[in-house]
Amino acid sequence: MRCPRCASSADKVIDSRVSKDGSTIRRRRECLDCGHRYSTTEQILRECLYVTKRDGRREDFDKAKIIYSLRRACQKRPVDAEQINILVEDMIDALEAEHGMEIPSNAIGEKVMENLKSIDPIAYIRFASVYKDFKNLDEFLDEISDLNTPKIL
Structure with a gap:
């Protein structure tokens, strides 16, 4: 992941939470260069529907x-x-x-x-x-x- 503020790829995951239905994961991240915190989501990709x-x-x-x-x-x-x-x-x-x-x-x-x-x-x-x-x-x-x-x- 790239930091939305400084574009650095150095970050660490602070917290991860799975959605109620289990289809997505929300991750709270912190940039190691500028300290900016941001969230990302991860979900299953469906193949070519x-x-x-x-x-x-x-x-x-x-x-x-x-x-x-x-x-x-x-x-x-x-x-x-x-x-x-x-x-x-x-x-x-x-x-x-x-x-x-x-x-x-x-x-x-x-x-x-x-x-x-x-x-x-x-x-x-x-x-x-x-x-x-x-x-x-x-x-x-x-x-x-x-x-x-x-x-x-």
Whole structure:
């Protein structure tokens, strides 16, 4: 690591903490040259995941897009950032196990809705209204009524 203040590569780790879901490590570091303290995070790199779009295009999987859309759906809702991060990590693991290295975009959207439904129904409706592209109020009300209808197993 290079110090953000003096660009020296001489540092020492003062403290390390693992996130709740175990997917990242936060390290507190101190530069040995200038004494500046800074934090770094370490996470597992996923090997070349791709998203297959509805029109057949392929693009690199971008976890940040999912986190952004979830934060928008959960805005002003009692859902914290750690819940979102855990949801995304679990979802990526499940999608990778099910689809391998090429994940269909519709599978991502469906998995997000499935997990979001159990966390916060309002955030689920917000996400679903964008993802499903409701054309009128009836489609919106149908989705809400489906949410209120208990599923019998």
